[in-house]
Each structure stands twice: as C-alpha cells, then as structure tokens.
Amino acid sequence: MIKMTIFKNKILFFAFCSTLLFVQCVDDDDNGNVIEQETCDDGILNGDEEDIDCGGTACEPCIVGIEFGGTYLQEDMIGRPAINTVFSGSDAVKNDFNITLITERASFQPIFEATLEAYHDIYAVALGIPIEDLDYETNILGLDAFNFTSLLAFFDTLQVAPNGQTTYFDLNTGVALTGRTLADDAIDISLMLMFGGKSGTRFDGNNGTPQLTSDGVDSGDRDFTLPFPYLEIPISE
Amino acid sequence: MKKTKLFIAVGGMVLLGFSIFLVSADHIDAPNVSGTTTDLADLFAFEGDNPNNTVFIATLQGILTPGIVTENAIFDEDVLIEFNIDNTGDFIEDLVIQAIKRGDTMYFFGPASPSQTGLSSEVLTFANRNSVRISTIDNLEISNNDGMTFFAGPRRDAFYMDLNRFNDVITGAVAPDGFLPPGEASDFFENLNTLAIVIEIPNSMLGTPPAHVGGELGISGLPPAYNVWISAKRKQ
Numbered sequence: 001m002i003k004m005t006i007f008k009n010k011i012l013f014f015a016f017c018s019t020l021l022f023v024q025c026v027d028d029d030d031n032g033n034v035i036e037q038e039t040c041d042d043g044i045l046n047g048d049e050e051d052i053d054c055g056g057t058a059c060e061p062c063i064v065g066i067e068f069g070g071t072y073l074q075e076d077m078i079g080r081p082a083i084n085t086v087f088s089g090s091d092a093v094k095n096d097f098n099i100t101l102i103t104e105r106a107s108f109q110p111i112f113e114a115t116l117e118a119y120h121d122i123y124a125v126a127l128g129i130p131i132e133d134l135d136y137e138t139n140i141l142g143l144d145a146f147n148f149t150s151l152l153a154f155f156d157t158l159q160v161a162p163n164g165q166t167t168y169f170d171l172n173t174g175v176a177l178t179g180r181t182l183a184d185d186a187i188d189i190s191l192m193l194m195f196g197g198k199s200g201t202r203f204d205g206n207n208g209t210p211q212l213t214s215d216g217v218d219s220g221d222r223d224f225t226l227p228f229p230y231l232e233i234p235i236s237e
Numbered sequence: 238m239k240k241t242k243l244f245i246a247v248g249g250m251v252l253l254g255f256s257i258f259l260v261s262a263d264h265i266d267a268p269n270v271s272g273t274t275t276d277l278a279d280l281f282a283f284e285g286d287n288p289n290n291t292v293f294i295a296t297l298q299g300i301l302t303p304g305i306v307t308e309n310a311i312f313d314e315d316v317l318i319e320f321n322i323d324n325t326g327d328f329i330e331d332l333v334i335q336a337i338k339r340g341d342t343m344y345f346f347g348p349a350s351p352s353q354t355g356l357s358s359e360v361l362t363f364a365n366r367n368s369v370r371i372s373t374i375d376n377l378e379i380s381n382n383d384g385m386t387f388f389a390g391p392r393r394d395a396f397y398m399d400l401n402r403f404n405d406v407i408t409g410a411v412a413p414d415g416f417l418p419p420g421e422a423s424d425f426f427e428n429l430n431t432l433a434i435v436i437e438i439p440n441s442m443l444g445t446p447p448a449h450v451g452g453e454l455g456i457s458g459l460p461p462a463y464n465v466w467i468s469a470k471r472k473q
Contacts, residue, residue, distance in 0.1 A: 060342070060368045060369075060370075060380065061339075061340065061341075061342050061368065061370075063344070063366060063368070066339050066340075066344075068337065068339075068344075068360035068362050069359075069360070070359070070360075070472045070473065071357055071358070071359060071472070071473045072316075072317040072357070072358045072359070072360075072470035072471060072472050072473070073356060073357055073470055073471060073473055074356040074357070074358075074468050074469070074470045075269065075270050075273070075275040075469055075470065075471050076263070076266075076267070076270045076275045076276055076277045076468070076469040077277070077466055077467065077468040077469070078263040078266075078277045078278075078279065078280050078466060078467055079280065079464075079465070079466040081263065081279060081280070081396075082263065083263075084263060084266045084267060085263065085266045086407070088267075091267065091268045094266060094267035094268070095267045095268060095269040095270075097267070098266070098267050098269070098270060099356060101355055101356065102328045102329075102466070103327070103328050103329060119407060122407075122408075122409035122412055123409075123412055123413055123415075125409075125412070126409065126412030126413035127412075127413050141451075141456055142455060142456060143454060143455070143456070147454040147455060150454060151450070151451070151454055154328075155328065155450045155453075155464070156466070157321075157323065157328060157450075157464035157465055157466045158280055158282055158464070158465045158466065159449055159450060159451070159459075159462035159463070159464060159465075160282040160291060160446075160462055160463045160464075160465045161446065161449075161459075161460040161461065161462040161463075162291060162440035162443065162446055162461075162462075162463070163440075163460060163461075164460050165284075166282065166283040166284045166291075167283075176451075176456075176459070177449070177451055177456075177459060177462070178459070178460060178462055179282045179283045179284070179291075180280065180281050180282055180283065181281065181283040182281055182283070182294075182395040185397075186396070187397075187398040187403075191416075203415065205415065205416075205418070210412065210413045210414055210415035211414065211415040211416045211417075211418070212406070212415045212416065214416060215398050215399040215402065215403060215416045215417075215422060216399055216402075216416050216417045216418055216419045216420075216421065216422025217397055217398060217399045217419070217422045217423065217424040218397065218419070219395075219397050220397065220424055220427055222393070222395060222397070224395070227286060228285070228286070228292075228379060228386055228388065228435070228437055229294075229377075229379065229388035229392070229433070229435040230292060230294065230435065231294065231392035231393060231395055231433055231435065232392060232393040232395075233374070233377075233392065233393065234301075234303065234307050234374050234391045234392055234393055234430040235303045235307075235393050235428045235429065235430055236303050236304070236374070237303045237304040
C-alpha cells in the first residue's frame, strides 16, 4: 500500500514535470508589438552590449574582469577645511597629521594651541603690545583655546546633519557645524573663530585693529545654484 | 629698538616653524602629498536639491590652470578615494563609499561597512557597485542607481580665498594691517579648476546620526550629525 502510494506520487511528479516541458515562451500576446529600443535595464543581451545590460555604447561598462584587488594606504585626508594647513605649523607635523587616525590625534592639540597663540603673538608685537597681553579670546561659539583646538585636532571631521540647515556657520540663522555648502565662506568663518573673540569682530580692522576676521574676498561670479553635480564647468582659457 | 628686536625674534621663530607658502583649504597641504594624485583639496557636504538627500563632494588635485593642464588632469587608478561616515560618534568609520577609476569610468562601492577601519583599505567588491563615465570638460556624464547619483570629472574650484595675502598675514609680513579690504583683496582660486567626485545619497542609507560632537565641548543645541571625512589611499 505504501509502495503503491509512492508509485502514484512518482507518476504525479513525472506528470507535473512533463507539463513544464510544454510551457513555451511564445511572444504571441503583444499583438505585433516590437521592442524597438533595447535598454540597459531590460535584463537581456541586446544592442551592442558586451554582457547583459552592460558595455557597448549606451550602457555602463561591464565590471566583470576588472581588477580591484590590493591594499591601499592613506596618504591624505580632510575633514574640515584648512585645518592641517593653518594649524599644523611644520611640514613634518602636516605630513604626520594626514596619516594619523582621528582617534589618535591627542598630540596635535597642544601644537594647534601653540600655533593659535603664535599667530596672536605676531600681531601683539606689531601693535606694540606685550605678547602675554594679547592672547586668543574665547570665540563666538563659546570655545576657549583648549576646547577650540580640541575640536580641530581630536575631532577633525566635518559634522553633517541630515535634518535641517547644512552650513559651516551661518551668522544669519546662527546655525553652525552642520555641514559645508559651496557658498559657505570657510576662510572668513575660520578667521572669525580664530581672531573674532566673543563678538566675532575682535580684530575686524576697525578701531585700530588689524583685519584678521575676513580675507576680503567672496565667491565672486561663481554660481552655486546649479543642479547636480552642483559645481560649475571648468574654467576655460 | 627693543620692539624691533622682539618682532624679529618672534617673526623669525614663526617663520622657522611655519611653511611660508601655505595653501588652503587642504590644497597641497603637506609636502608628502603636494602635487600628487592623492592630494585632496576640499570636502563639501550639504543637503541636496532633494531635502531627503545629502551631497558629498570631494575635490582633489587642486590648482589646475585652465586649458592643457585641466585637460590632462586624470584620476589615478592606484588611488582609492573614500568618503568615511561615522554614525556612532566614536570617530571610526562605520560606513564608507569608495571611488576608484578604471579606464574611462569611476566605480563606486558602498555605502558599506569597511572590512577594516583605519589607514589601510581594500576595495569593497562585495558591496553595492555603481559607476559613472568620467566627464570631460565638454561632456557632462551623470549616473543614477540605487537612489544615488554620481559624477566624476573636472570642475571649477568652488573654494575662494586671498591666498597670497593669507601667507603674508600668518607670517607677520603684513602686520599690523592684516588682510586687504574688499576690492583690493584677490581670490587666488577664481580661475582655477580641480577634479571632483560628487555623490548624492538618500539620508536613509547613512543610518541614524549620533549626538553632535560640539556637545562634548560645551556647545549646546546642535542637531545630531554624522562625522564625515574623506581619505585618499594609494595602492601598495
């Protein structure tokens, strides 16, 4: 009885499989329609494609066979603009900064703080003020010299907020450290944070002070309203 | 006299300690990478035209003068550019998007968790793969896939500053006046180009952002934010 059941099941299974043989992919349901335009996502090898939906004149290149192996070692990195350039001081420190993990940058904070004070010393001397009397002043973000240079040394990444305004520092809205747009004046913002003190205007060229909070240039005739890729075409001769 | 001597002493110290010819933002920032194909220039990151997306822009090989220099500038097949995203607040990359050139195409892998974090990388060939033909000066090539949009090619440098005056300011050469007023100041980068890689990506692919690092330094009220950086790594 059990054998008979198995036999019957085999017959049924065979019959079921046989029906599959008669399933045909006859394209008789399109009433004469013709696929006129092969595309790069139609799942078939057509046109001058080298493989399914890749290669040829229209599609992205086929990736099969392209070599991506090997080990790649870091030579440069950037988080916020101009940090290494402005604060690292010596060439050796600059080279080192680029190949040091962000989590291992404790040794850079004192260097950055010394650099920040050295910039102030230059102007103390030029203004005839004892250098110990002219130091960095807590900036408009409320960061003292240690916290400011810690932010730059330990945490030298660009903070990017997915919700809300993205800007390096927008004085009009007060939003800061949420991204960096093309239009953000990264140099003026950096100078203001370095030399602007609590008000942002400490050394702004007025009242006998040197102009250290703005480099005097804006984006000029650049167009930052373009759609993707957002950047302008190259300048030609 | 005393003042003059002090000025010379301090100025001399500063001059010894600082490179005279500094270039910003990160353009030719350090001697070991200056003028090489791993020399990154800038990182931009901002909300896209679609507010649910973030745009990441890496520029590299800055200071390309118009004409033949820009036409001849090419991405290096031995250089891997990585967009690193820390979405947990420990300043270690949780997600990377890699870009590397092969032939006339820029290939993109990710976003994906890297097989290893830190200074050494391998191409994440198991991850999402995308590509875009590298644009030329005259031909704009853009590709869309997996919700992301990609570009790679030469573009005008968006960065602006009075570089020459900056170098004089920080060495004290123009103390005590400092920078020049608008109109007299000159944008060094106004007519220069750079190579650029642009990725627009839905925020939903980047994970939940951590608390803003500014909070650790006493800046309150900042919204949760990813920590983002780009790295350029050369094949060994």
